[in-house]
Amino acid sequence: MKESGFKKIVYNCKKATFLIEKKQIGNLSMREKLELKIHLAGCSVCRIFVYQNIVINKLVYNLFNEPQVTKGFKLDDDFKKKMQVQIMEKLEEN
Template sequence: MSYLKRIIYNCKQATFLIDKKATSRLSFREMIELRIHLYGCSFCRIYKKQSRMINEMVQELFRSSMERDVKLDENFKNELQERIEAELNK
């Protein structure tokens, strides 16, 4: 299999790079490989969107918990679920 085909059809590597990008810098080669893969893979584009949204929500939760004592009540859980579903249905 050619190098380009391995990039295009390797969702496991793409999701690894998506997660790595959330916590550190990707090398130039990794950025290019991820862009090539995402161009042709709608599943990984959805994964990237979900991952970014979850990371933002978790960061928001940590920021707000640092300001006050926050507990996950049922209303918050329902609101979070609705926000996730709304983003996924865009």
């Protein structure tokens, strides 16, 4: 039995999260906006995802676009080497 288009979006968090991401970086079609609105009306998990996604995107944007207090801060070469050794050891364990 074929599912109706309504059921496909109401019970499809994967598509909803795709539309949430797409909305953050561009525009949605009218159909996509409606589908997302219908899904979010009944899915509290995806509503939480919307807010989390907004916060994460803002943090990443700020990380790469705003002046950082730590500009000019560099790690000691010995510290970098120790970190690299630890990373390699962990990779070899797995």
